[in-house]
Amino acid sequence: MEETLSNGPKLCAPHLKGKGCLSHPLKKGPDTKNLKYNTWDKEDSMIMSWLWDFMDRTISDTCMTFGTSLAHAYSKAHDVAQVYKIKVEIAATKQGTKSGTEYETLLQNLWQELDHYGVF
Structure with a gap:
């Protein structure tokens, strides 16, 4: 697993760079009220799927569960x-x-x- 973690960025960076998206994970997305939000959200989802593909299965499952738990805990769905x-x-x-x-x-x-x- 340690090998997967240390090699992940090395394997993923050329792919993101080739797609012109290397800096995307470092940027904050636009506000949801911004007209460019939907385009950004689609690109972000695509890039996240690429990143999940480069992760070890146990790591990606843990991250996805953690993300879902955070979303549920801080969701405003019931506000x-x-x-x-x-x-x-x-x-x-x-x-x-x-x-x-x-x-x-x-x-x-x-x-x-x-x-x-x-x-x-």
Whole structure:
């Protein structure tokens, strides 16, 4: 297992570099409200799958379980107050002086935030 850990970065770095993604794991992704978030999220998922492929099976299973546990512990999926707040904000949102594009983007961002909480 120690050999897998020490060789992992050596094996993975050329692959990421060849794909033009070597610096991606070191960068923080954009805010979920940012219009570029969906593109970044797709790229991040692809890169994470490449990294999982380079790991020993026991390490990747442990990491995935740990990640799931963290997500569950810090998830806002059951934050009823926040869901209510977003729903009220959506209902109160009016176009007013905003352009059609600005208004649509604002609503899409609110819906995306609501989707983050797993509300349908």
